[in-house]
Amino acid sequence: MLFEEDKIFTVSEFIGFLNEIFKTQDVRLSGEICELKRAASGHVYFTIKDKDDNAVMDCIIWARNYELCGVTLEVGMEVLLAGHPNVYAPSGRLSFIAETVELVGEGALKKAYDALRKKLEAEGLFAPERKRELPEYVQKIGVITSMKGAVIHDFENNLGKFGFKVNVIDSRVEGQQAVMPIMKAIECMRREAEKGMIEVLVIIRGGGSLESLQAFNNEALVRAVSDFPVPVIAGIGHDKDVPLMALAADFMTSTPTAAAHLLGRSWEEAYAKLQQVPHLLNRIDQEVKRLRGDLDLARGRMLEYIKRAIAHAKDQFDYAERFMRIHDPRRQLALGYSIVRGSNGKIIKSADVVNNGDVIETELAKGKLWSRVNGKE
Amino acid sequence: MPAKKESKEGAEKESFKNHLKEIAEILEWFDSQEDLDVERALEKVKKAAELIKTSKKRLGEIENEFKEIKAEIEKD
Numbered sequence: 227m228l229f230e231e232d233k234i235f236t237v238s239e240f241i242g243f244l245n246e247i248f249k250t251q252d253v254r255l256s257g258e259i260c261e262l263k264r265a266a267s268g269h270v271y272f273t274i275k276d277k278d279d280n281a282v283m284d285c286i287i288w289a290r291n292y293e294l295c296g297v298t299l300e301v302g303m304e305v306l307l308a309g310h311p312n313v314y315a316p317s318g319r320l321s322f323i324a325e326t327v328e329l330v331g332e333g334a335l336k337k338a339y340d341a342l343r344k345k346l347e348a349e350g351l352f353a354p355e356r357k358r359e360l361p362e363y364v365q366k367i368g369v370i371t372s373m374k375g376a377v378i379h380d381f382e383n384n385l386g387k388f389g390f391k392v393n394v395i396d397s398r399v400e401g402q403q404a405v406m407p408i409m410k411a412i413e414c415m416r417r418e419a420e421k422g423m424i425e426v427l428v429i430i431r432g433g434g435s436l437e438s439l440q441a442f443n444n445e446a447l448v449r450a451v452s453d454f455p456v457p458v459i460a461g462i463g464h465d466k467d468v469p470l471m472a473l474a475a476d477f478m479t480s481t482p483t484a485a486a487h488l489l490g491r492s493w494e495e496a497y498a499k500l501q502q503v504p505h506l507l508n509r510i511d512q513e514v515k516r517l518r519g520d521l522d523l524a525r526g527r528m529l530e531y532i533k534r535a536i537a538h539a540k541d542q543f544d545y546a547e548r549f550m551r552i553h554d555p556r557r558q559l560a561l562g563y564s565i566v567r568g569s570n571g572k573i574i575k576s577a578d579v580v581n582n583g584d585v586i587e588t589e590l591a592k593g594k595l596w597s598r599v600n601g602k603e
Numbered sequence: 604m605p606a607k608k609e610s611k612e613g614a615e616k617e618s619f620k621n622h623l624k625e626i627a628e629i630l631e632w633f634d635s636q637e638d639l640d641v642e643r644a645l646e647k648v649k650k651a652a653e654l655i656k657t658s659k660k661r662l663g664e665i666e667n668e669f670k671e672i673k674a675e676i677e678k679d
C-alpha cells in the first residue's frame with residue numbers, strides 16, 4: 227500500500243492503515259496456550275507463547291469460526307493458528323485474529339479423533355439403520371473435491387457413459403483450513419439437492435495423514451453430511467483412522483474410482499439385464515411352441531374321440547334297425563307265414579285249443595280270412 | 604333368449620340319450636321273449652323304428668355340427 231511520504235496520520239488512521247496491510251497477510255502461527263477465556267458471546271480470547279522463550283501473543287477466534295473448528299481449547303495445548311494480526315484501536319494492542327485453530331502433533335489429533343468418534347457413535351450418527359440406499363439410475367451428481375490433482379480425473383474417467391450430469395464444486399481439501407470451504411460447498415450443494423438438481427453428493431479426496439485429513443474429522447462437517455437431504459458417498463483415502471465424515475456418509479469407498487463405480491452400478495446391472503433379453507425371448511418362443519404342440523395334440527384327441535362316439539352311435543342304430551327288421555312280425559307275414567287267432571282274439575299256437583265248428587281268423591301279409599274248423603289233428 | 608336356447612339344447616341332448624336307452628331296452632325285450640307276443644312285438648318294432656328315425660336325424664345334425672367345428676378348429 228502506498229502513501230504520501232509527507233502524510234501525517236492520526237492514530238486512528240494509522241491503525242486502520244496497518245490493519246488493512248495485516249488483513250492481506252495469511253499467517254500461520256504456532257504456540258502453546260498459556261491463558262484462555264471464553265466470553266458470553268462465544269468468542270474465545272487466549273494467549274499463546276513460545277516454548278523456549280517468553281514471547282507471547284494475544285489471540286482471538288470468533289465464535290462461529292471456533293465452533294466450526296471443532297476443537298475445544300485448553301491451557302497447555304499446542305496449537306497451530308491460521309489468520310492475520312490486528313491492532314485494536316481503543317487500546318492500541320496487537321492481537322492475532324485466528325480463522326482456524328488446529329491441534330499440533332499426531333498424538334493430540336488422535337486423541338481428539340478418538341473422543342469425537344466415541345461421542346458421535348454414542349449419538350448413533352454412524353448407525354447402519356441411518357444409511358440410505360442410492361436411488362436407482364442416478365443421473366444428477368454433486369461432487370465436492372479439489373480440482374487440482376488426479377482425484378477428479380480418476381473419478382470422471384471411471385464414471386462410465388450413462389448420461390450423468392456432474393456438478394463439481396472446487397474446494398480446498400487439505401488440513402484444518404479446508405473446513406470453511408468444504409462447509410460452504412456442502413451448504414451450496416444442500417440448496418441444489420433441495421431444488422432437485424442433485425440426487426447424490428460425492429465428497430472425494432486422495433489419501434493423507436490424520437493432520438491433512440483434519441477437515442474430514444470436523445464435527446460440524448460430519449453433522450452436515452449426516453443431515454444431508456440426499457445420500458452421500460464419501461471417497462476419502464486414509465491410512466488406518468477412517469475419517470469420521472466417511473463413517474457418517476451413506477456410502478464409504480476407499481477411492482474416488484470406487485465411488486464412480488458405485489454410481490454406475492445400477493446402470494451396469496440394467497445393461498446386463500438387457501443383454502439377457504434375446505435369451506429370454508428365445509425361451510418364451512420355445513415355450514409357446516411347446517404349448518402349441520400340446521394344444522394340437524389335445525385338439526387331435528378330442529376330435530378323434532367325438533368321431534369315434536358318432537361312429538359308435540351310428541353302429542348302434544344300424545344294428546337296432548337290422549334287429550328290428552328281423553324281428554318285425556310283418557316280415558314273417560310277407561314271407562308267407564300267417565297269424566291265426568281264435569274267437570277270443572288270442573293267437574292260436576296249438577290245434578288243441580280249437581274245436582270243429584269254431585270260427586278262426588287268419589291274418590295274412592295283405593288282408594284277413596275267417597274260416598270254420600272242419601277238422602284237426 | 605340364450606337361457607331358453609340352452610334349455611332346448613339340454614332337452615334335445617336328454618331325449619337323444621333317452622332314445623338310445625329306450626332302443627336298448629326294446630332290444631333286450633326281444634332277446635328275453637321265449638314266447639313271442641306278436642302284438643307287443645309289433646308295437647315295440649314300431650316304437651323302435653320311430654326312435655331310430657328321430658335319433659338318426661339328431662345324429663346327422665350332431666355330425667354336421669362336428670364337421671363345422673372341426674373345420675373351424677383346423678383353420679387356426
